[in-house]
Amino acid sequence: MGRKVYLDSAATTYVSSEVMAEMLPCFNAIYGNSNSVHSYGRDALAIVDRARDRIAHAINAEKANEIYFTSGGTEADNWAIKGLAYANKDKGKHIITSVIEHHAVLDACKELENEGYEVTYVPVDKTGLVNIAEIIHAIRKDTTVISIMAVNNEVGTIQNIKTIAKLAHDYGIIFHTDAVQAMGAIKLDVKDMEIDAMTISGHKIYGPKGVGCLYVKNGIKIQNLVVGGSQERGKRGGTLNVPAIAGFGKAAEIAVRDMSINQQKIRAEREYFLKNLKEKVPYIQINGHPFQKINGIANISFEMVDKESLLMLLDMEGVAVSTGSACTSNVVEESYVLKAMNVESEFLNSAIRFSFGKNISKSDIDYVVEAIVKSVEKLRSFSALTKAGRR
Numbered sequence: 001m002g003r004k005v006y007l008d009s010a011a012t013t014y015v016s017s018e019v020m021a022e023m024l025p026c027f028n029a030i031y032g033n034s035n036s037v038h039s040y041g042r043d044a045l046a047i048v049d050r051a052r053d054r055i056a057h058a059i060n061a062e063k064a065n066e067i068y069f070t071s072g073g074t075e076a077d078n079w080a081i082k083g084l085a086y087a088n089k090d091k092g093k094h095i096i097t098s099v100i101e102h103h104a105v106l107d108a109c110k111e112l113e114n115e116g117y118e119v120t121y122v123p124v125d126k127t128g129l130v131n132i133a134e135i136i137h138a139i140r141k142d143t144t145v146i147s148i149m150a151v152n153n154e155v156g157t158i159q160n161i162k163t164i165a166k167l168a169h170d171y172g173i174i175f176h177t178d179a180v181q182a183m184g185a186i187k188l189d190v191k192d193m194e195i196d197a198m199t200i201s202g203h204k205i206y207g208p209k210g211v212g213c214l215y216v217k218n219g220i221k222i223q224n225l226v227v228g229g230s231q232e233r234g235k236r237g238g239t240l241n242v243p244a245i246a247g248f249g250k251a252a253e254i255a256v257r258d259m260s261i262n263q264q265k266i267r268a269e270r271e272y273f274l275k276n277l278k279e280k281v282p283y284i285q286i287n288g289h290p291f292q293k294i295n296g297i298a299n300i301s302f303e304m305v306d307k308e309s310l311l312m313l314l315d316m317e318g319v320a321v322s323t324g325s326a327c328t329s330n331v332v333e334e335s336y337v338l339k340a341m342n343v344e345s346e347f348l349n350s351a352i353r354f355s356f357g358k359n360i361s362k363s364d365i366d367y368v369v370e371a372i373v374k375s376v377e378k379l380r381s382f383s384a385l386t387k388a389g390r391r
Ligand SMILES: *Cc1c(COP(=O)(O)O)cnc(C)c1O
Pocket: 010, 011, 071, 072, 073, 074, 075, 077, 102, 104, 149, 151, 152, 153, 178, 180, 181, 201, 202, 203, 204, 210, 211, 212
């Protein structure tokens, strides 16, 4: 078998060994139902409480009870959008979000629109930054929620969350942010950033899949998501997934503990990658903000190359990359994020997302660059036939 390199960490990460060690005893030794009143239950509850404390601490939440465990980022986003809209509908039925949100937010908004709510989708500039003037312009008397993602998952642009949150509060509007890609990449402080509700996911931060949380500041009204159990203060009933929660808690703790060292390393590898790529592959364009972006994502267009073909050739070389959002990666579809950023069609159809994990090495990068050189040359030699005169 040939070599394999994973450059799709924005889609998911491996479970780190420290996280694994935290989870393993919860499958058999500590198997109680955290809701039970006997010692088995108390032992499980202690695990859940510790995870909740770790997450609260990692994001500087005032109280651990502001963390509500969910099945992941998608569920937390759905809940935030609908739960906040429903619980505050007395005040109005207007919501503001951006055109580049994850589908978990966008599709929840679409459903609200079907129920008679109104949603304003604010545009972004060519770097992927949400236009704050447009948010101000969109605010109405009946606006109840503003939801803007902290970091975009396709291009890595970091939004000015604190400014937008302050703005929302000036008008008495609740502010939610999808911080799935931000956790571990930038500092997240819900108090300092004035965040009312925030989504995080386990499997993007070296934790297990199928677990995440919604932070909801005490005092913020949100409709219950799942009834039929007293778990999560009655808001999201159901027996807790103790092993996953234990792992998620540990992953969140590590994400903050190791952030600066991981980011230093990832930044160095990304710079090394881009430098080599620019030297060896002509006609490329880097999409996203030039500096207000996370280190782990590089979205690159290869002129005169079809992205699906490049993905396939790279996969044959053992290099795992993607076009961006996982939901659309099986379909040849244009990126709505790059489109919103006004990326020209030539670059739109040739954009690949390289996302770097904390275990990436220089020799991995060397291998990947060679694979790209080979694949791009092959594809361009074909496309040169059909696009004679372009080169
Ligand atoms: C991955 C992701 C989600 C979804 O999280 P899951 O835990 O996979 O459901 C939501 N938002 C963003 C920005 C993401 O990258």
